[in-house]
Amino acid sequence: MKTQQRVALVTGATSGIGSEVARRLVNDGMFVILTGRSAERGQRMANELGESSHFVQADLTAPDGPQELVDATLEVAGRLDVLVNNAAIDHTGPMLDVPAEEIRETFETNTIATIRCLQAAGRVMREQDSGGAIINVTSRLASIGVPSMGIYSASKGAILALTKAAAVELAPHNIRVNAVAPGMTRTPLFEEWLASQEDPAATERGVSAAIPLGRVARPEDVAEAVAYFASETNTYVTGVSLPVDGGYLAT
Template identity: 55%
Template structure:
């Protein structure tokens, strides 16, 4: 993974993926690269050797998107090194579990800072760059199936994603005059290391998985590729008339 890249294909679009060094972010970055985009990924820590190998010549930008000045700096670095910015994927986030009555206020601030405030700030910074370019763009926010569902112990997490869902609609309307489309992808429970670790902690992992699948009409977990495919569509020219919407990639969970 390169520390810097000079613009080497003026016609190639540039995508920026936050939280792009792990989980869904890596798969999304790989898919956008496969679709012909030059890709920059943002992470707090340097990517692992495995991620570097997977993403090849992607640009890595170290940064903490929760810091007030970082969104503008990150976008500036990407545009300076890659020449432009056409797609932003707000993927950085964290899951949070805990009873409402046990959540300290400091924890609420931390979760909202990463899951809601940071993508809003990144959207604003990216929009400013896209407006200067005058060529429009696409912004995709990562939500969750829980953005519209109430689940005990996940209320704070749900609230952050619900806030981002509302922001997505407002931003889509506000930025439409600049031909900047703002959409979202709402993944269901996916086959990731996080879920694998959760299953391993259960007394009966097989029973826990069976119970989970019983709530999903398509009877399987999502894969990172399923989610990356939805992001790739919203980032593509084929979605040029799609804005202010959210694609549920949850196997029918929220359609019940």
Template identity: 55%
Template sequence: MTAAQAPGRFDGRAALVTGATSGIGLAIAHRLHAEGARVLATGRDHDRGREVVESLGERTVFVAADLTDPGTADRLAGACLESFGALDVLVNNAGLDHTGDFATSSMDSVRQVFEINTFSTVAMMQSAARVMRTGGAMVNVTSRLATVGVPTMGIYAASKGAIHALTRSVAIELAPRGIRVNDVAPGMTRTPLYDEWLARIPGGESTEAEVLADIPLRRLATPQDVAAAVAYLASDDAEYVTGTTIAVDGGYTAR
């Protein structure tokens, strides 16, 4: 069960959500919009973007973008200003998964993961920092893997761990301007990507049982669980919270 929505909590606020066309990002866009935000959603798929706008309705704009292209972060921040007159909330959700033997992972694949998970997030935070006004909030979606070791997930963990660390430094740097910076670290979350992964594994049911056995609350997170935490950190309810992480992992990292 997720926290109840707070209609009107983001009235007058403009939010930019990356990776907003599916899974966690889509749930975040829906949650912020339901609580009154004007939402600029971005992703690479035009068709999915059109579906996001149709599902949310008014106060929504979609901008197709590849976050690894030079200048994209400034273009998106500018589009938010042009559409809504402000950029009050930035949610960095876009990401690329990576699983593989560390010793044999190609450097090309490593660079690709860092380009999307790390460097594009840095660029979005820089662009937002240049235009955000007092009271702004940045929320980065990291991972439980930023703080725990799991075999075959080292490259992904490192890309998210870099943002986990950066969140704290930027929070201190932007605090004098009244801009808060936090991150949300999801555990295993039931998204289309998770379902596809499970379907590819022989004996998927037993694999899922093993996954659940490692989670104290004995269930996977839902995208809505993560969206609720993001909405809290982005809102004035968390106006004295900066430089911290909310682990949305069912107790996995508390063991």
């Protein structure tokens, strides 16, 4: 299955933002390795995207999970040009009462697994003449404080700092490292949260009113930003965090 196409690895690719990123990169002509924990959802996504995709089931919090995933990518496609570090879990809870176990679980997935995927992919890209592009999906919450979201914010803020440090350190190997920071995005998780509100329509109106562009982001909006950083023609932008939040952070 070795391919002459540019190869992208997208973590957390079986739903929400990740699935839309994978769809966009396939449409841009890349061969995309999809990964997630659910074999059923992953295979369904691979079937939808067709011959320019391949699903690899992986648990990125497992001791050798990230390295095994990158090894599988090379076995399937023969190269790795783009890593999209998208896999993450949500967390809410009052700061002073969050159990240590929940803190560890959030950081294991959102921070440590992301770092280890960057390391494993970066070692491959370092050996390629063409280098590569690493895109970390963070959050608007990496840059602002919101009550009950402190642990999640910290896990994503660490990746914002990592993005800048890695961009500088990996630049000599022609590896560009950037971040995309979505605001509220219409994912299944958002829809589930919205449905749990007493008045979902009023809640959505309130959320939208706080966004200068007046609407919640679509997964396609985030995928557009990822595609920019992943593009073969984008060779001089690194160390950047791009908010995809309708202007929220500008207020």
